[in-house]
Amino acid sequence: MENLRQKDFRSVLDGVAAIYAHHDLESFGRRLLSLVPKMVSATYSSYNEFNPRQRRGAHIFDPPDVSLGPPDRAWALLLREQPLIRHYQRTGDGTARKISDFMSRGAYHETALYCEIFRRAGVEFQMAFYLPERPPNSVAIALIRDHRDFSEQDRLVLNLLRPHLFQAYGNAQIIHELRREAAGMTGALEATARSVIALDSRGAMRTCPACAHRWLRQYFPKPREAQQLPDAVRSWIRQQQLPATRANELPRERLPLVAERELGRLTIRLLNDCAPGRSLLVLEERAKLSAAALRKLGLTGREAEVLWWLAQGKSNPEIGIILRLSTGTVHKHTEHIFQKLGVETRTAAAALAFEVLFQVSG
Secondary structure, eight states: OOOOHHHHHHHHHHHHHHHHTOOOOOTTTHHHHHHHHHSSOOEEEEEEETTTTTEEEEEEESHHHHHHHHHHHHHHHHHHHHHHHHHHHHOOOOOOOOOTOOOHHHHHHHHHHIIIIHHHHHHTTEEEEOOOOBBEEEEEEEEEEESSSHHHHHHHHHHHHHHHHHHHHHHHHHHOOOOHHHHTTTHHHHHHHHHEEEEOOSSSSOOHHHHHHHHHHHOOOOOOTTTTTTEEEEEEEEHHTTOOOOTTTOOOOOOEEEEETTEEEEEEEEEEEEEETTEEEEEEEEOOGGGGGGGSSSSOOHHHHHHHHHHHHHHHHHHHHHTTEEEHHHHHHHHHHHHHHOOHHHHHHHHHHHHHHHHHOO
């Protein structure tokens, strides 16, 4: 953090506060495009969702008059030749990367991607990073320049911002799903595995639905008073609201509180800025999942375990350590998994795994 310039620190701090206050998933991409270029300058920027299995996707540009040409041809070249996409699909590494990390400018200018698509769009230099996947889609933010490459300071800013965007994006997803469920039928929050607790300015519960109250009793020791939040939850809320402890240090990202028991997992998210002096706790309970569910895809037990960890973003060496296998053995299992699932990339395999796991947890 000590390498971050003061003006960059202030812009990132302001951006973090603004993005946590935005809870609308449908406009989340455009909101990011209004904020990120204020921290790292760009000729233009784009919010991109693409489906690697169906080889198609969608872009939002700022300014909006940018065009990549015929969509089918553009996506074919992007998935085949764009080094940032290929790196992410191969490794699952979503941190900020530049085209110049992978090829010289001369080599880049010789690609069909540049000659047919990017030259016309003015994409001389590009840096991109990924958000959590929205299965089966991948989500990336790209910044484009037509005159100079991005610096290591730019990369540092985006990588510091990225974990906060992870949490803000997750919050927006939860709120989107809650609104959709609430619009579907009266009392939908009580009928699903989600619930919401409203807090006042002192952090005391204003409203607590019956299912939320039941989950708090099941997952945490009883508080001293029946109408209080459990001590562990109150302590976590205080930690989420602490400012940075040192100059030029960003506050920590607002990680959810996760509690587990034998058959389930309870996740609690804190959403501030919902109304003046009020905040929300969004609770979500899911049945505990395991690699065994992935055997439905026609995999052996060991292949299911490898896919389980692959879908959680682990590299082959990391999977080898977890499962006590050699990296070569993990690679062989991965090849067999790809063949059985009919996919070519880790991202596509993970998307299939998520589809199965969501069916189980739903």
